[in-house]
Amino acid sequence: MSDVTTLTESPVSTPAMRRATLIGATAVLMWSTLALLTTLAGAIPPFQLVAMAFALAFVIGLAWTVGQGRPALGALRQRPVVWILGVGGLFGFHFLFFVALRLAPPVEANLINYTWPLLIVLFSALLPGERLRWWHLAGAFLGLTGAALLITRGGIDLRAEHFAGYAAAVASALVWAGYSVLSRRVGDVPTDAVGGFCGATALLALLCHLALEETVRPDGTALFAILGLGLGPVGLAFFVWDHGVKRGDIRALGAFAYAAPLLSTVLLIASGRGEPSWRVGVAGLLIVGGAVLAARDMFRRRR
Numbered sequence: 001m002s003d004v005t006t007l008t009e010s011p012v013s014t015p016a017m018r019r020a021t022l023i024g025a026t027a028v029l030m031w032s033t034l035a036l037l038t039t040l041a042g043a044i045p046p047f048q049l050v051a052m053a054f055a056l057a058f059v060i061g062l063a064w065t066v067g068q069g070r071p072a073l074g075a076l077r078q079r080p081v082v083w084i085l086g087v088g089g090l091f092g093f094h095f096l097f098f099v100a101l102r103l104a105p106p107v108e109a110n111l112i113n114y115t116w117p118l119l120i121v122l123f124s125a126l127l128p129g130e131r132l133r134w135w136h137l138a139g140a141f142l143g144l145t146g147a148a149l150l151i152t153r154g155g156i157d158l159r160a161e162h163f164a165g166y167a168a169a170v171a172s173a174l175v176w177a178g179y180s181v182l183s184r185r186v187g188d189v190p191t192d193a194v195g196g197f198c199g200a201t202a203l204l205a206l207l208c209h210l211a212l213e214e215t216v217r218p219d220g221t222a223l224f225a226i227l228g229l230g231l232g233p234v235g236l237a238f239f240v241w242d243h244g245v246k247r248g249d250i251r252a253l254g255a256f257a258y259a260a261p262l263l264s265t266v267l268l269i270a271s272g273r274g275e276p277s278w279r280v281g282v283a284g285l286l287i288v289g290g291a292v293l294a295a296r297d298m299f300r301r302r303r
Contacts, residue, residue, distance in 0.1 A: 017248055024244010025256045030237035032263030036271060037233065040225035044216050046098045047209035049226065052218075054090075054202035056230025061195025061239065075192035082189050086197035089179025090238065091204045096172035104165020111151045112169035114261065118144050119177035120254035121294070127184055127250070136251045139294025143258030146286030149279050151261060180245045180253075187246045194242050198235070255294030258287045 041049055066072050078086075100109040121140040125132035183189075209215070218226060229235065244253050262284050269276050 019248075020244055020246075021248030021252055023240050024248045024253050027237040027241035027244065028253075028256050028260050029263065030232040030240075031257075031260040032233075032267060033228065034233040034260075035264045036267045037225045037228045039268075041222045041229070042219070042225075044218055044222055044226070045209060045213035046094075046101075047205045047213055048215060049229070050094050050234065051202050051205035051209055052226050053229035053234035054198045054205060056227065057235030057238070058195055058199035058202055060230065060235055061192065061198060065192045065195065070192065075190050076196040078189060078193055078196075082186055082193065083197075083200070085179060085182055085186065086193065087200045087204070089175060089183075090197050091201040093172050093176040093179070094201070094205070095208065096168050096175060100165045100169035100172060102165070103168060104162040107151060108162065109165055109169045111148055112166055113173050114147050114151065114258075115144065115170075116173040116176045116180075117254040117257035119173055120180050120257070121251050123177055123181040124250045124254070127181065130250070132251070135293050135296045136255070139255040139290040139292070139296075140251075140258075142286050142290030142293065143255050146283040146290065147258050147261045149283040149286070180241070181250065183242060183245050184250060191239055191242045191246075194239050198238065252291070252294050255291045259291060262287045 038049070044052075062072055065075060097109075097113055100113060103109075118140045121132070121136050124130050124136075241253075244250075262280070265280055265283075269280070
């Protein structure tokens with residue numbers, strides 16, 4: 001059995017790659033709870049929420065490392081470029097996205113930001129050993145169309161006075177896509193290091209909170225939401241995503257990411273915070289169909 005592929009044939013995935021891809025895809029499931037948990041957090045300012053959730057993620061990551069019998073701070077001894085990539089990805093994405101939401105309407109900012117899964121698929125062509133085929137692009141575009149249908153609800157109004165906000169949304173998408181793809185170039189860095197990135201992100205978010213926001217004391221529901229965020233979409237999700245983009249099919253993960261707004265909408269509807277509509281059904285077909293198409297390589301058997 002040979003691992004060499006011809007110029008006209010796309011490489012097929014191994015069982016280990018499929019397993020890593022599925023592990024990475026669980027991050028998308030966790031990110032789908034972000035809107036609901038953020039809603040439950042109530043009036044907690046964005047940077048305060050990020051600081052508290054990422055601090056919890058750091059503690060959880062530290063406990064996991066110790067529980068596995070590894071040195072508590074061993075994974076934190078990384079090259080400066082790794083720290084720049086990790087902290088720049090986690091904190092840079094959230095900082096730019098919050099700036100976008102302040103300077104542009106949320107619908108437009110969110111839609112522009114959600115080009116990051118498509119950018120991951122496109123940027124993956126620059127990685128050694130990766131090849132971009134028509135089904136990867138088609139799947140990503142189907143997902144983007146479905147996400148746009150959900151986010152905009154059929155209407156969008158781009159205006160020149162919101163240009164700075166749009167630019168920040170584009171930058172946030174580029175940062176997250178770049179972080180996800182470049183993480184594959186530092187595949188030797190253990191996933192435990194993500195805990196350190198979370199700790200640094202929590203510290204930077206705290207500084208931004210103290211400079212830009214008024215502190216709000218969380219009530220019982222907000223504390224539950226913060227715990228959920230730290231355990232899921234703003235915590236464990238970044239650990240499994242790191243594993244997935246380093247060892248799985250990064251193009252398939254990019255397409256899978258469009259399931260997050262779909263599942264988020266379904267959760268909001270189920271909790272009584274949203275209403276069902278035909279758009280949800282059509283968007284679901286587009287996103288699921290796009291993900292299956294982009295993940296075509298995962299279903300091919302190695303000869």
